[in-house]
Amino acid sequence: MTSLFKNFRFPDRRALVICALLAGLAAIPSLVGGRYIPAVFTSILLFFILGALFDFMLGYLRIVNFGIAGFLCAGAYGSALSVQYFHITPWTGLLVGGLASAVIGLITGVLTLRLRGIYIGLTTLFVMETLRFAISNAREVTRGASGLTVGGFTPLFGMPFPRSEPITYYYIILALVIVTYAVLYAIVRSRIGLVFKAIRDDELGTSVLGIHVVRYKLFNFVVASFFVGVFGAFYAHYIGILVPTAEEFGIQRTVEILTIAYVGGRGTLWGSLLGALFLVGMQEVLRDLQEWRLVIYGLSLILIITVFPSGFAGALRQLGERFSSRAGKGAHISTKGDA
Amino acid sequence: MTALLTVDHVNKSFQGVRTLTDVTFDLEPGRILGLIGPNGAGKTTMFNVISGIYSADSGRVLLDGRDITNRSPARIAGYGVGRTFQVARTFNDMTVAENLRVALVNAGLSGREERQRIAAMLDRVGLTGVRDLMVSALPDGQKKLLEAARAMMTSPRLLILDEPFGGVSAEVIDLLISIIRGLVREGVGCLVISHDIVSLPRLCEEVLVLVEGKVMTRGAISEIRNDARIVDAYLGA
Numbered sequence: 001m002t003s004l005f006k007n008f009r010f011p012d013r014r015a016l017v018i019c020a021l022l023a024g025l026a027a028i029p030s031l032v033g034g035r036y037i038p039a040v041f042t043s044i045l046l047f048f049i050l051g052a053l054f055d056f057m058l059g060y061l062r063i064v065n066f067g068i069a070g071f072l073c074a075g076a077y078g079s080a081l082s083v084q085y086f087h088i089t090p091w092t093g094l095l096v097g098g099l100a101s102a103v104i105g106l107i108t109g110v111l112t113l114r115l116r117g118i119y120i121g122l123t124t125l126f127v128m129e130t131l132r133f134a135i136s137n138a139r140e141v142t143r144g145a146s147g148l149t150v151g152g153f154t155p156l157f158g159m160p161f162p163r164s165e166p167i168t169y170y171y172i173i174l175a176l177v178i179v180t181y182a183v184l185y186a187i188v189r190s191r192i193g194l195v196f197k198a199i200r201d202d203e204l205g206t207s208v209l210g211i212h213v214v215r216y217k218l219f220n221f222v223v224a225s226f227f228v229g230v231f232g233a234f235y236a237h238y239i240g241i242l243v244p245t246a247e248e249f250g251i252q253r254t255v256e257i258l259t260i261a262y263v264g265g266r267g268t269l270w271g272s273l274l275g276a277l278f279l280v281g282m283q284e285v286l287r288d289l290q291e292w293r294l295v296i297y298g299l300s301l302i303l304i305i306t307v308f309p310s311g312f313a314g315a316l317r318q319l320g321e322r323f324s325s326r327a328g329k330g331a332h333i334s335t336k337g338d339a
Numbered sequence: 340m341t342a343l344l345t346v347d348h349v350n351k352s353f354q355g356v357r358t359l360t361d362v363t364f365d366l367e368p369g370r371i372l373g374l375i376g377p378n379g380a381g382k383t384t385m386f387n388v389i390s391g392i393y394s395a396d397s398g399r400v401l402l403d404g405r406d407i408t409n410r411s412p413a414r415i416a417g418y419g420v421g422r423t424f425q426v427a428r429t430f431n432d433m434t435v436a437e438n439l440r441v442a443l444v445n446a447g448l449s450g451r452e453e454r455q456r457i458a459a460m461l462d463r464v465g466l467t468g469v470r471d472l473m474v475s476a477l478p479d480g481q482k483k484l485l486e487a488a489r490a491m492m493t494s495p496r497l498l499i500l501d502e503p504f505g506g507v508s509a510e511v512i513d514l515l516i517s518i519i520r521g522l523v524r525e526g527v528g529c530l531v532i533s534h535d536i537v538s539l540p541r542l543c544e545e546v547l548v549l550v551e552g553k554v555m556t557r558g559a560i561s562e563i564r565n566d567a568r569i570v571d572a573y574l575g576a
């Protein structure tokens with residue numbers, strides 16, 4: 001088995017684990033069937049990838065995007081409104097939503113990425129709230145607080161996507177998550193990712209090597225914004241109605257995403273899957289405590305950060321290291337570079 | 340011959356306190372100039388102005404006749420200025436080899452060329468044995484050596500080194516001196532701050548003495564050693 005995979009020259013073992021995980025994620029909801037499980041798994045995937053995107057910014061370049069829900073909002077309304085007014089398909093809407101969010105990301109990034117971290121956080125927060133406010137007030141176009149109804153995905157290659165069958169939407173998001181994760185993973189493993197690490201370690205030490213730090217931050221930020229927008233667009237067509245509330249596209253949503261990234265473990269991307277499993281799972285178990293959701297998020301954030309400062313991913317890695325050093329073999333693998 | 344580096348009447352103050360006053364000097368390619376002076380004389384500040392980390396209040400810095408005053412550090416590095424810091428700024432979260440790899444990202448090399456260049460540099464500075472070690476595990480002396488190697492990886496035309504011998508073992512100092520001399524023979528210009536009065540004369544013949552932000556004198560180390568004022572100012576610190 002291992003010798004077979006050696007010939008594939010996978011970047012590392014983690015990639016294999018991820019493939020196995022994705023296969024599991026693809027199989028379980030369709031095997032279980034029904035409507036409930038696919039819907040829960042859709043939530044898990046959505047929060048996982050948003051957490052990973054948050055982490056792509058925070059964990060790799062220390063860019064704190066408190067306005068991430070605003071980019072989700074830009075993607076959601078960008079797609080929903082283009083479908084309604086320009087009659088594009090929701091599939092094209094995914095791209096339009098991504099681009100709408102990327103443009104806002106580009107403008108925000110150009111304005112703030114040369115400043116210190118706290119200003120980026122505050123500006124993104126401001127952008128998010130401004131966007132939400134604008135959407136609430138442009139009632140003629142967006143229907144404001146009464147909510148904008150959005151159609152579902154149209155048939156693709158003869159395959160229908162009825163909302164009554166959540167499993168079909170689950171496959172859409174699974175495909176989107178795989179593509180997005182692959183892109184993020186490829187970036188993080190590339191020279192660009194190496195520069196991200198260098199910048200995180202020492203910005204000045206990086207810039208005296210002729211590396212334009214702000215350009216790398218901008219690239220990171222715009223890529224993340226684009227994908228957040230794509231998932232915003234997916235969300236719009238999945239959920240069917242958009243309301244510009246704080247729970248949907250404001251600080252509360254940001255806190256959920258941020259919690260998943262922190263609980264999962266920063267700087268790993270995949271850690272967010274653990275974060276999403278934990279938090280979405282807990283939310284499903286404690287369904288009756290809806291209003292307490294944020295409190296629960298806050299408490300679990302504090303608890304987990306105190307017990308495992310580097311999140312579930314960090315705890316798992318430590319466990320793995322302890323295990324492999326006890327086994328004697330393989331301990332050297334973890335310290336070995338792959339250049 | 341036009342100078343590689345020209346520093347022309349540079350002034351710099353911090354909160355009204357003059358740190359550099361009318362500093363003027365130049366450096367030709369293929370030459371090494373030592374920069375000495377007591378603590379707080381403004382040596383590091385001078386380096387920071389040259390490499391774009393601080394902006395000069397007035398005056399100019401030219402590289403090969405091109406005005407680089409107050410350009411960003413990345414730009415200036417791109418023009419061919421490589422530098423190290425008094426306290427090494429290595430990437431401690433990475434391996435030794437990866438540190439060197441970062442310096443090559445703008446070089447547009449293929450993966451194979453990149454690996455060859457890294458291996459060659461590791462070999463040259465004697466860090467091959469620790470290539471896959473995390474830099475955080477290295478002693479400070481090796482971090483300084485690695486930082487110098489990383490600066491050299493960018494193939495600079497001007498190399499400016501802030502206390503390259505600090506905390507570095509005797510053998511590594513020998514190695515560093517021979518590597519720098521080799522680069523200088525190829526035409527690189529080099530500016531070196533050092534408090535190490537044993538090692539510095541082995542590296543360069545000429546020094547610039549900076550005292551209280553002003554150029555006090557420039558000359559052969561052998562002469563300057565006999566100058567009572569400088570012995571007072573420099574060694575008395």
Ligand SMILES: Nc1ncnc2c1ncn2[C@@H]1O[C@H](COP(=O)(O)OP(=O)(O)OP(=O)(O)O)[C@@H](O)[C@H]1O
Pocket residue numbers: 353358376377378379380381382383384385425
């Ligand atoms: N960023 C800064 N803000 C305020 N003052 C500064 C700053 N950088 C340098 N200085 C001041 O400028 C003066 C010169 O400092 P500098 O570090 O250039 O001296 P130096 O010659 O390198 O000394 P040393 O031999 O100790 O390294 C000092 O008085 C220092 O306090």
Ligand SMILES: [Mg+2]
Pocket residue numbers: 382383384425
């Ligand atoms: Mg200094």
